[in-house]
Amino acid sequence: MGTDGGGGLREQHKAQRRERILDATRDLLRDGTEATISTERIAERAGVSPATVYNLIGPREKVWEALAGGFVDRxxxxxxxxxxxxxxxxxxxxxxxxxxxxxxxxxxxxxxxxxxxxxxxxxxxxxxxxxxxxxxxxxxxxxxxxxxxxxxxxxxxxxxxxxxxxxxxxxxxxxxxxxxxxxxxxxxxxxxxxxxxxxxxxxxxxxx
Structure with a gap:
């Protein structure tokens, strides 16, 4: 039971960081100052490492897919x-x-x-x-x-x-x-x- 609880908490934290990354991406898009938004800029805005962005979302091309998935969720x-x-x-x-x-x-x-x-x-x-x-x-x-x-x-x-x-x-x-x-x-x-x-x-x- 303790293991399951720990695993559930870890997944919850991952989901929260993933949403923070997507929120940061949306903020950068609204800023409109860059034609291309780098993984590094997304990581900086979200307060995570670039490796975390890659692990939770994937390469930059996958960001659009994640945004689209969030759109359909809503x-x-x-x-x-x-x-x-x-x-x-x-x-x-x-x-x-x-x-x-x-x-x-x-x-x-x-x-x-x-x-x-x-x-x-x-x-x-x-x-x-x-x-x-x-x-x-x-x-x-x-x-x-x-x-x-x-x-x-x-x-x-x-x-x-x-x-x-x-x-x-x-x-x-x-x-x-x-x-x-x-x-x-x-x-x-x-x-x-x-x-x-x-x-x-x-x-x-x-x-x-």
Whole structure:
């Protein structure tokens, strides 16, 4: 029992130091004074050694992966609180997380592109479950593939994300375009009884 307790405490300390390292990385990104953030700078800001950064996170390329993992952790926690089974809430929550910390989000996405990083877990998983739930409730046709619909929505949202990261659209337009992509997919897959209701957002919003 004592050994297990000691091991648990060690893991807790490791988790705390790891989060301190990620917090330091976010702070450095917000400072925006360096194009490339070195392991040494992260270690200095976190108050740990560079070896600790390497051991707990990995080489610098892994920092982006760790930041992305933390992002998805926060998304999943928010959706769990919301008990989100509505694809619109999944899209809204995802956009809110990106726009809530814009400097870090933009740098994270650029770093993720440059390193070829893909989320091990992604908002797409939450969206798939929400789309399947909408289909199960009879809002969408029973013959549609919920996973394919979620992928189509995700592709549209990623396009809007990259426009936002590039500064081509503001926060409001980012959300608008992400929801527009969702509304197009929902309207196309709507069951007869729900088609008019799901078409209404497209009629009122237009394609701007």
């Amino acid at each position: 998304l999943e926690a928010e959706l769990a609180v919301l008990d989100a089974d509505d694809p619109r809430e999944v899209v809204r929550a995802t956009v809110r997380l990106f726009t809530g910390d814009p400097v870090v989000s933009r740098r994270m996405v650029r770093g993720w592109e440059e390193s070829g990083l893909v989320f091990d877990r992604s908002p797409l998983g939450q969206l798939r479950r929400a789309m399947a739930d909408v289909r199960a409730r009879g809002v969408l046709r029973a013959d549609v593939d919920a996973d394919a619909l979620a992928f189509a929505v995700g592709t549209s949202c990623v396009g809007a994300l990259h426009q936002w990261v590039a500064g081509l659209i503001d926060d409001g337009r980012f959300l608008e375009r992400a929801l527009f992509g969702l509304d197009v997919v929902l309207a196309a897959a709507a069951a007869d009884a729900h088609r008019e209701r799901l078409l209404e957002p497209l009629r009122t919003r237009g394609t701007a």
